[in-house]
Amino acid sequence: YLNRINNNIVRQIAKHIPDYIKTFVGYYYVILHMTLALLGIFIILFSNNLLWLSFILNLIILDSMAIVFIHDCPLTFLERKYLGYTSVSSRSDWLYQLDILYECTHDYEKQLELLINLWSIVAVKMLCIISMDMLSIQIKN
Numbered sequence: 001y002l003n004r005i006n007n008n009i010v011r012q013i014a015k016h017i018p019d020y021i022k023t024f025v026g027y028y029y030v031i032l033h034m035t036l037a038l039l040g041i042f043i044i045l046f047s048n049n050l051l052w053l054s055f056i057l058n059l060i061i062l063d064s065m066a067i068v069f070i071h072d073c074p075l076t077f078l079e080r081k082y083l084g085y086t087s088v089s090s091r092s093d094w095l096y097q098l099d100i101l102y103e104c105t106h107d108y109e110k111q112l113e114l115l116i117n118l119w120s121i122v123a124v125k126m127l128c129i130i131s132m133d134m135l136s137i138q139i140k141n
Contacts, residue, residue, distance in 0.1 A: 026082030033075040071108040
């Protein structure tokens with residue numbers, strides 16, 4: 001059974017993909033990862049639409065569940081697969097060079113901590129918007 005899996009046509013073709021294409025795919029995942037993070041932060045900071053904020057909240061929950069189940073963010077996993085390093089490990093190395101020590105050595109714990117804090121910020125913002133609406137406090141646009 002494993003022989004059939006390892007020798008299928010897709011795996012045979014994948015063995016002959018040049019390294020520069022794998023690097024290109026790896027950078028694609030890095031850019032995708034950063035784009036999702038930056039656009040999500042932009043929506044969290046500047047949107048008062050409860051529908052959009054709940055959408056972001058659900059994305060955070062799904063990513064958190066993936067981290068709990070596979071001990072890594074899916075995009076971070078793909079970065080490591082194609083580049084050999086991740087944006088999380090690069091950030092940790094950068095902080096270490098700045099003499100900022102972080103006790104936790106597991107990337108998935110750092111990611112989960114970040115997402116828990118982000119989820120809390122979005123939830124508090126949504127509750128504030130709902131409370132202001134209930135009290136008829138207008139937010140100027």
